[in-house]
Amino acid sequence: xxxxxxxxxxxxxALTEAASWLRDQDLPADHLIVLPGSRAGRRLLELLLEKxxxxxxxxxxxxxxxxxxxxxxxxxxxxxxxxxxxxxxIHAAQQIDPEQLKQxxxxxxxxxxxxxxxxxIQPIERLLNMLGSAGxxxxxxxQQSTDWPDFAQHQRxxxxxxxxxxxxxxxxxxxxxxxxxERIKALEENRIAYTGPITxxxxxxxxxxxxxxxxxxxxxITALIHAPQSQANHFGDYGQLDTxxxxxxxxxxxxxxxIVTHQPADQVAAMLSDLQSLSAAKIISNDQLTIGVADxxxxxxxxxxxxxxxxxxxxxxxxxxxxxxxxxxLAAITQYARSNQTVDLASLLRHPDMQQFLYxxxxxxxxxxxxxxxxxxxxxxxxxxSPGIEPKHGMLLEVSNHIKELIKTHLSGKTHLSHWAxxxxxxxxxxxxxxxxxxxxxxxxxxxxxxxxxxxxxxEWFSVSPAVDQLVENLDLQQAAELLRxxxxxxxxxxxxxxxxxxxxxxxxxxxxxAPHLYVLNFNEGFVxxxxxxxxxLPDSICEKLGLTCDKSRLARDRYMLEAIMRSRKHLxxxxxxxxxxxxxxxxxRLMLQCSxxxxxxxxxxxxxSPPRFDAPLLPSKAQSDFLLHRPIPPEKPINxxxxxxxxxxxQCPYRFxxxxxRKLRGHEEYVPELSTMAIGNLAHHIFExxxxxxxxxxxxxxxxxxxxxxxxxxxxxxxxxKNPLPAxxxxxxxxxxxxxxxxxxxxxxxxxxxxxxxxQIESAHKVQLMVNDEPFTLVGRIDRMDRHEMTGELxxxxxxxxxxxxxxxxxxxxxxxxxxxxxxxxxxxxxRVLAASEIYDNKVQLGYCQLGKDLKKIGFDHADWSLDExxxxxxxxxxxxxxxxxxxxxxxxxxxxxxxGLGGICQxxxxxxxxxxxxxxSAGGDA
Numbered sequence: 001x002x003x004x005x006x007x008x009x010x011x012x013x014a015l016t017e018a019a020s021w022l023r024d025q026d027l028p029a030d031h032l033i034v035l036p037g038s039r040a041g042r043r044l045l046e047l048l049l050e051k052x053x054x055x056x057x058x059x060x061x062x063x064x065x066x067x068x069x070x071x072x073x074x075x076x077x078x079x080x081x082x083x084x085x086x087x088x089x090i091h092a093a094q095q096i097d098p099e100q101l102k103q104x105x106x107x108x109x110x111x112x113x114x115x116x117x118x119x120x121i122q123p124i125e126r127l128l129n130m131l132g133s134a135g136x137x138x139x140x141x142x143q144q145s146t147d148w149p150d151f152a153q154h155q156r157x158x159x160x161x162x163x164x165x166x167x168x169x170x171x172x173x174x175x176x177x178x179x180x181x182e183r184i185k186a187l188e189e190n191r192i193a194y195t196g197p198i199t200x201x202x203x204x205x206x207x208x209x210x211x212x213x214x215x216x217x218x219x220x221i222t223a224l225i226h227a228p229q230s231q232a233n234h235f236g237d238y239g240q241l242d243t244x245x246x247x248x249x250x251x252x253x254x255x256x257x258x259i260v261t262h263q264p265a266d267q268v269a270a271m272l273s274d275l276q277s278l279s280a281a282k283i284i285s286n287d288q289l290t291i292g293v294a295d296x297x298x299x300x301x302x303x304x305x306x307x308x309x310x311x312x313x314x315x316x317x318x319x320x321x322x323x324x325x326x327x328x329x330l331a332a333i334t335q336y337a338r339s340n341q342t343v344d345l346a347s348l349l350r351h352p353d354m355q356q357f358l359y360x361x362x363x364x365x366x367x368x369x370x371x372x373x374x375x376x377x378x379x380x381x382x383x384x385x386s387p388g389i390e391p392k393h394g395m396l397l398e399v400s401n402h403i404k405e406l407i408k409t410h411l412s413g414k415t416h417l418s419h420w421a422x423x424x425x426x427x428x429x430x431x432x433x434x435x436x437x438x439x440x441x442x443x444x445x446x447x448x449x450x451x452x453x454x455x456x457x458x459x460e461w462f463s464v465s466p467a468v469d470q471l472v473e474n475l476d477l478q479q480a481a482e483l484l485r486x487x488x489x490x491x492x493x494x495x496x497x498x499x500x501x502x503x504x505x506x507x508x509x510x511x512x513x514x515a516p517h518l519y520v521l522n523f524n525e526g527f528v529x530x531x532x533x534x535x536x537x538l539p540d541s542i543c544e545k546l547g548l549t550c551d552k553s554r555l556a557r558d559r560y561m562l563e564a565i566m567r568s569r570k571h572l573x574x575x576x577x578x579x580x581x582x583x584x585x586x587x588x589x590r591l592m593l594q595c596s597x598x599x600x601x602x603x604x605x606x607x608x609x610s611p612p613r614f615d616a617p618l619l620p621s622k623a624q625s626d627f628l629l630h631r632p633i634p635p636e637k638p639i640n641x642x643x644x645x646x647x648x649x650x651x652q653c654p655y656r657f658x659x660x661x662x663r664k665l666r667g668h669e670e671y672v673p674e675l676s677t678m679a680i681g682n683l684a685h686h687i688f689e690x691x692x693x694x695x696x697x698x699x700x701x702x703x704x705x706x707x708x709x710x711x712x713x714x715x716x717x718x719x720x721x722x723k724n725p726l727p728a729x730x731x732x733x734x735x736x737x738x739x740x741x742x743x744x745x746x747x748x749x750x751x752x753x754x755x756x757x758x759x760x761q762i763e764s765a766h767k768v769q770l771m772v773n774d775e776p777f778t779l780v781g782r783i784d785r786m787d788r789h790e791m792t793g794e795l796x797x798x799x800x801x802x803x804x805x806x807x808x809x810x811x812x813x814x815x816x817x818x819x820x821x822x823x824x825x826x827x828x829x830x831x832x833r834v835l836a837a838s839e840i841y842d843n844k845v846q847l848g849y850c851q852l853g854k855d856l857k858k859i860g861f862d863h864a865d866w867s868l869d870e871x872x873x874x875x876x877x878x879x880x881x882x883x884x885x886x887x888x889x890x891x892x893x894x895x896x897x898x899x900x901x902g903l904g905g906i907c908q909x910x911x912x913x914x915x916x917x918x919x920x921x922x923s924a925g926g927d928a
Contacts, residue, residue, distance in 0.1 A: 002237075003214075003221045003222070003223055003237045003238060004220070004221070004222045004223070005222070005223045005225055005232070005235070005237070005239070006021060006222060006223070006224050006225070007225050007226075007227055007228060007229045007231075007232070008021070008224055008225065008226045008227075009228075010226050010227055010228060010563075010564050010567045010568050011567055011568060012568055013513075013514035013516070013568050014201070014202055014224075014226035014511060014512055014514075014564065014568065015040060015043060015044055015047060015201075015512050015513070015514045016047065016514050017224075017226070018044065018201045018202075018224050019044060019047035019048055019051055020051070021224060022048060022060075022199065023048065023051045023052070025197075025199075027048075027059070027060045028058070028060070028196060029058045029059070029060065029061065030060075030061065030195060030196030031060035031061065031196050031197050031198075031199065032060070032061050032063065032068075032071060032194060032196055032197070032198045032199070033060050033061065033062045033063070033198075033199050033201065034062075034063055034064065034065060034068050034198065034199070034200045034201065034203060035062065035063075035064060035065075035201050035202060035203075035512065036064065036065055036202055036203060036204075036205060036508070036512065037064060037508070037509060037512070038064055038492075039316070039505075039509055040201075040202070040509070040512035040513075041062040041063070041064065043512075043513075043514065044062065044201070045059060045062055047514070048060075061196075065203060065205070065206055065207070065210055068210055068213070069179070069183045069186075069209075069210065069213060071194065072186075072192050072193065072194050072213050072214075072217065073182065073183065073186040073191055073192060073213075074186075074191045074192070074193050075191060076182060076186070077177045077182065078177065079177050079178070079179045079182065080171075080176040080177050080178065081457070081460035081461065081463075081464065081487070082486070082487045083417060083457075083460075083461060083464075083483040083484075083486075083487050084176065084417065084460075084461075084464050084468045085176065085178055086118065086121070086125070086483065086486070087417065087468060087471050087472050087483075088167060088170050088171065088174070088176060088468065088471060089121050089124065089125065089163070089167050090114065090117045090118065090121055090471070090472055091170060091471040091472055092163050092164075092166035092167035092169075092170055093117065093120065093121055093124070093163050093166075094111055094117070094472075095166050096159065096162055096163055096166065100158075100159050100162070101159065103155050103156045103158075103159045104120065104124075104156065104159055104160075105120055111472070111473060112473050114472055114473070114475060114479045115478065115479055115482060117472075118479075118482060118483075118486075121163075123535070123536055123537065124160060124163060126535070127160065127535070127537045127538060128164065128180060129180065130535075130538060130543075130548055130549075131180075131546075131548075132179075132180030132181075132183065132184070132209065133207040133208070133209055133548070134207060134208040134209055134546060134547050134548055135183070135184055135187060135208055135209040135212055136546065137164060137181075137184070138157060138160045138161040138164045139161050139164070139165070141157060141542075141546065142154070142157055142158065142161055144545070144546070145157070148542075148545065150541075151542070153537070156537070157537070160537065168181065170471075173467075174465065174467045174468060175465075176465075176468070183209055183213070184209075186213075187209075187212055187213060187216070190216060192213050192216035192217060193216075193217065193218070194217050194219050195219060196219060197219055197220045197221070197222070198214070198217065198219060198220070198221045198222070199221075199222045199223075199224060200221065200222070200223045200224065200238055200239050201224045201512075202224070202226055202239070202511060202512050203223065203238055203239045203240065204235075204239055204240060204241045204557060204560060204561075205240070205241075205549075205553075205557055206238050206239065206240045208547050210238075211236075211237075211238055211240065214238055221238070223235075223237065223238050223239035224239070225239045226511070226564050226568075227560075227564065233245075234246060241553075241556050241557060241560055242556075243552055243553050243556040244556075245556075246556035246557070246559050246560045247552050247553070247555045247556035247559060249559060249594075250594055250595060250596055251559060251562065251563055251591060251594050251595065252595045252596055252599055253562075253566070253574065253591070253592060253595065255602075255606070257566070257572055257573060257574055258523075258573075258574050258575075258576065258592065258606070259274070259573055259574070259575045259576070260575075260576050260577075260578065260588075260606065260607050260611045261575060261576070261577050261578070261611050261612075261614060262577065262578050262579055262611050263577065263579055263583075264298055264301065264521075264522070264577055264579075264580065264581055265301070265305060266577065266611070266613075266614055267298075267521045267522065267575045267576075267577050268301070268302055268305040268306065268521070269305075269614040270573075270575055270614040271291070271306075271519045271521065271573065271575060272306065272309050272311070272614075273614045274519070274573055275289075275311070275519070278517070278571060284517055285500070286312065286500045286501055286502050287500060287515065288515055288516055288517055289502050289515055289517045289518075289519075290502065290503050290504075290505060290510065290513050290515035290517070290518050290519075291306070291313065291502060291503070291504045291505070291518075291519050291521065292504075292505055292506070292507055292509075292510045292518060292519065292520040292521065293315075293504060293505070293506065293507075293520075293521050293522060294506075294507045294520060294521065294522040294523060294524065294527035294528045295521075295522035295524075295527045295580070296506050297581060298521060298522055298581070299315035299316075299504055299506075300315055301581075302315065302504055302521065303315040303504055306502070311502055312499070312500075312501045312502065313501055313502040313503070313504055314501040314502070314503060314504060315504040316503060316504060316505055316506075316509075320492075320493065321449075321450050321453060321488055321489070321491045321492070321493050322485070322488075322489055324446070324447075324449075324450035324493065325351070325352065325353050325446065325447060325450070326353070326428065326432075326447065326450045326451050326454060327450055327454070327485070327488065328351065329351050329353050329354060329431070330424070330428075330481060330484070331481070331485070332344070332347050332348040332351050332354070333348060333354075333403075333407065333411070333427075334411075334477055334478060334481040335347070335348075336348050336403070336407075337407045337411055337477055338477070338478055340381055341380060341381065342370070342374060342379050342380060342381055342382055343374070343673055345370065345382070345399075345400060345403070346370045346371060346374060348403065349367045349370055349399070350367065353431060353432070353447075354431070355367050356434070356435075357430075357431045357434075358399060358402065358403075360434060361402060362395070362398060362399060362402065364395060365395060365399060366395070369393060369395060369396060370396055370399075373388065373389075373393045373396055375676070375679070376388060376720065377720060377721055377722065377725075378673070378674070378675065378679075378721050378725050378726045378728075378729050379721070379722060379724070379725060379726070380724055380725065380726055381724070382396055382397055382400045383397075384397065385722070386722055387718075387719065387720060387721060387722040388720075406427070406430075410423050410424075410426055410427040410430075411423060411427065411477045412477075413476075414473075414474035414475060414476045415474050415475065416466075416469035416474060416475070417461050417464050417468065417469055417475060417480070417483070418461055418462055418463075418464050418466075418469060420461065420475060420480040421458040421459075421461035421462045422462070423480075424454070424458055424480075424484065425455070425458050428451065428454070432447070432451070435447065449493050450488075450493065453488050453491045454484070454488060457484060457487050457488055458484075503515070507520070507527065507528055507530075507558075508561075510561070510565060511561045511564055511565055516569060516570040516571065517569070517570060517571040517572075518565065518569050518571070518572050518573075519572075519573045519575060520565075520572070520573070520574050520575065521575050521577075522575075522576070522577060523574040523575060523576045523588075523589050523591075523592070524576050524577060524586045524587060524588060524589055525586070525587040525588060525589050525590055526586070526587075527589070528558050528562070528589045528591060529551070529554040529555045529557075529558040529589075529590065529591075530554060532550075532551045532554075555590065555591075558591060559591060559594065562591055574592075576588055576589065576592070576607065578607075578611060588603075588604075588607045592607070629655070629893060629907065629908060631891055632655065632658040632662070632663075632888075632890045632891060634887075634888025634890075635662050635888065638886045638888075639661070639662070639885050639886065640776075640777055640778060640886070641777070641778040641779075641780060642661070642777075642778075642779065642780070642882075642885070643779075643780050643781055644779055644780070644781040644827065644828050644831035644832065644834075644835065645781070645828055646660075646661055647826070647827040647828075647831065647877075647878055647881055648825065648826040648827065648828065649661065650881050650884070650885065651824070651825055651826070651827075651877075651881070652825070652894060653893055653894035653907075654884070654889065654890045654891060654892075654893070654894070655890055655891060655892070655893035655894070655907065656893070656894075656901065656903055656907065657885075657890060658890035659903055659906060659907075660901070660903070662890070665903060665906070666902065667901055667902015667903065673726050673728055674726065674728035674729065674732060675728070675729055675732045677802070677803050677804075680732065680736060680802050681800070681802045681803075683713075683716055683717070683720070683736065684736065684740075684800060684802045684852060685763070685784070685800060686712075686716050687709060687712045687713060687716065687740070688762075688784070688785065688800060689762055689763045690712055691708070691709070691712070692757050692759060692762035692763070692785060693759055693762055696708055697751070697756070697757045697759065698751060698756070699748065699751065700748045700751050700752045701748060702744050702745040702747075702748040702749075703744075705744035705747060705748055706740070706741045706744035706745075708744075709737075709740040709741070709743070709744055710737055710740065710741070713733065713736060713737055713740060717729075717733050735854070736802075736852075738856070739802075739852050739853075739854075739856065739859060740852075742856045742859045743850075743852060743859050743860070746859060746860035746861070750787070750860075750861065754789050754790045754791050754792075755787040755788070755789055755790075755796060756787060756788060756789075756790055757785065757786075757787055758786045758787065758788055758839070761783065761785070761786040761836075761839070762784075762785060763782060763783075763784060763785075764782065764783055764786075765780070765781075765782050766779075766780065766781055766782070766783060766835035766836065767779070767780045767835075768834060768835055768837065770834065770878075770879070770882070772879050772882045772883060772886075773883065775886075777882050777886075779831060779834060779835060781828075781831065781832065781835050783797060783798075783799070783832055783835060783836060784798055784799050784800045784850070785797075785798040785800070785850065786798070786836065786839060788839075792844065793841050793842075793844060794844040794845065794846065795836065795839050795840050795841070795844060795845045795846070796845070796846040796848070796861070796863075797829070797832050797833070797836055797845065797846070797847050797848075798848060798849065798850040798861060799828070799829065799832070799848075799849050799850065800849070800850045800852065801849045801850065801851055801852060801853065802852045802853070803853060804853055804854050805853055805854075805855075806849075806851045806853035806854075806855050806858040806859075806862070808849070808862055808864075809829055809847065809848050809849050809862060809863070809864035810864050810865070810866070812826055812849075813825065813826040813827070813828070813829060813830070813864065813874075814826075822870075824873070824874050824877050827874050827877065827878050829847040829848070829864060830847070830866070830871050830874035830875060830878075831874075831875075831878060832847060833845060833847060833871060834875065843868060846863045847863065847864050847866070848861055848862050848863030848864050849861075849862045850862075893907060
């Protein structure tokens with residue numbers, strides 16, 4: 001029966017118009033409604049129910065383009081699970097002559113390397129799916145390519161064709177069923193039928209295979225096309241686009257509809273600024289507004305920034321199943337079982353579900369203990385002989401053994417796919433046995449939904465025929481886990497919560513969204529239209545010849561969608577950015593440049609000129625920005641004591657000083673699989689403290705000193721890191737040994753020149769009182785080393801520096817201002833002079849660093865050549881800081897400093913409008 005086409009007014013929302021049209025039709029349960037995506041289907045059903053006013057008792061059947069085949073094919077057999085089909089395809093590839101397979105890869109894996117074979121066939125699987133959407137198989141391409149003079153891949157396609165033929169034979173032998181092949185087979189056998197009417201809505205991107213199926217349907221088909229009747233010649237029978245017309249049709253976007261910004265966060269600010277002016281004239285409810293993100297990586301950031309400004313939003317793809325707790329737990333267990341590395345054990349212990357499981361077995365467990373242990377000892381593995389494990393960290397050994405026993409019980413060895421289903425099921429049942437999950441509880445849904453999808457896959461594995469299990473060698477844990485991961489990877493999870501929020505959607509969902517107000521972010525090339533994905537078998541030119549999705553069809557689709565969106569929205573803003581999240585430059589969308597020649601030059605100029613600055617406003621629903629920095633509360637008791645190292649913090653930022661030294665906030669040291677700068681410094685300090693209190697201080701034999709330092713290094717490394725530390729620790733130890741060897745030469749020379757270590761002053765703690773405004777203030781500090789010259793009595797005060805870069809003390813303590821004057825930024829060494837005043841005679845003192853950086857030429861004592869006037873100036877600055885600290889002056893904050901102190905989140909370092917909010921806070925006040 002010929003398809004009827006009905007044209008919807010594109011001055012209105014496509015979905016609203018479609019719902020109005022359907023309301024006037026007879027909608028029996030077998031009325032099949034087909035849309036591009038499931039979200040549009042859910043929204044259409046809501047609209048139908050609203051318009052039916054309770055009379056729609058038996059709603060119609062709603063499906064998507066991707067699922068329509070299952071509704072149309074008669075006698076469709078049960079489709080085999082993807083994992084079994086993947087193993088079958090692997091076995092088919094393994095039957096091909098290895099010499100021929102080298103057309104696909106130079107290195108043919110051994111048959112036991114299932115993971116390698118999975119990687120090998122992935123592009124073939126993708127190829128078969130792409131061809132299947134057009135009702136094609138590799139053999140069809142081989143036949144058509146004989147007429148393509150520029151096609152030079154015949155040998156590779158011949159191998160792919162052989163693999164596919166072998167795959168089809170195996171499916172027939174084992175009575176397995178591939179959905180793509182079943183669709184093609186049903187077409188060939190005329191097994192396409194449907195008894196009820198079919199309505200297609202917005203199916204501009206419908207594939208060839210579905211069109212061929214619909215051609216065989218005898219029931220009435222109606223295509224609802226969101227365009228005026230005047231555009232009838234530019235659509236196919238089923239609403240598909242005439243690519244040739246739409247990809248080149250000019251489109252003038254109104255100048256006030258486009259906004260160009262700089263950084264991604266500026267796009268959000270521009271949107272909020274425009275929305276604020278819009279909301280001032282009319283109250284806009286959440287269901288009247290949609291935010292589109294063409295670059296879906298922006299989704300979480302947009303959600304966060306909009307909520308901070310008072311707009312409740314929800315990124316619809318935020319809950320991907322691969323990031324759900326059960327899936328990440330299986331991944332962490334698999335990784336630790338494979339590596340047995342302590343770093344992977346630490347990741348596993350951080351998982352909340354593993355923590356809850358272990359707490360029931362080991363109530364004394366502190367899950368942060370392993371991080372602390374690893375920072376201290378950097379071990380590859382935890383064993384009975386690991387340094388520091390007994391008795392202080394004995395719980396870690398118990399935890400490690402407990403998890404290893406869990407893995408041994410459920411996941412050890414190799415077995416068939418059906419057996420792995422039982423193993424994974426038993427493991428998850430044991431871990432989640434204590435969870436009392438309630439289906440209608442949103443918090444429990446976070447676990448129930450992914451566990452349900454995993455259970456579905458495992459049930460399919462249970463039913464896999466023994467013949468499939470025999471196709472490949474037994475699977476190990478990593479192989480089975482990869483099959484499970486691949487099978488659930490594209491499973492969507494519904495967003496939690498039922499409260500009214502502003503939806504954040506991807507570009508392809510915006511056409512069939514019915515909110516009258518729309519903002520589209522990242523309206524840039526590479527996103528609208530999307531990048532052409534380079535396929536090793538199907539370059540874009542071949543895709544176009546085969547009628548598959550190609551760059552031209554993407555551009556045509558997005559060109560049509562943009563015009564439909566422009567005409568049907570009351571308020572639309574297309575916001576482009578000049579830089580992406582990685583701070584790389586971006587280009588304007590080609591659709592911005594598809595304007596008339598008269599507009600083209602101005603469009604390009606508007607994009608590339610400096611964008612205006614947008615400050616994120618507070619929306620009416622928000623009384624105070626969450627980004628606001630609260631003014632500090634002065635301490636109850638005045639501060640009367642500080643370490644000399646704290647003065648640098650105050651100079652850099654009084655607010656950060658307050659957080660560190662008044663509120664006592666500290667960043668948590670994260671574990672990294674190598675010695676941190678602090679750990680290297682501590683190791684060197686242990687060595688030099690031992691040396692400074694030994695008889696070796698008078699040694700002038702550099703070779704003997706080098707050997708002594710080397711022995712101390714090995715001694716302390718063995719004590720702290722054992723004999724089996726991480727590889728990076730071994731390398732860093734040898735790097736430090738090299739530096740110590742050079743330092744031994746410099747130390748021997750200093751002793752020969754008359755400089756003698758003052759042993760009582762090695763790593764010595766000092767406390768002195770400084771009178772400020774006739775009131776005492778206590779300075780405290782620990783000086784690494786003091787030497788005195790035996791002839792002159794001059795004192796040398798040293799601070800050991802083991803960081804990679806050897807920054808001279810003057811550059812570390814002062815910076816050059818714009819007027820060429822030198823300003824103090826650190827007072828540590830000048831205040832050491834105050835701490836050690838009792839040891840200084842006649843102002844004879846040298847202040848400096850004992851450099852031990854990677855530049856071997858700079859190793860040794862590096863003194864600062866400061867005059868007495870300059871040192872007195874530094875002392876004067878210290879006195880003023882003391883006055884300010886006593887008076888509780890910790891405001892305003894400075895711009896973010898150049899070092900990471902772990903306080904960036906509190907100080908909003910990453911927020912692009914921090915300075916604006918700081919000024920607001922300064923006038924508004926606040927508490928902290």
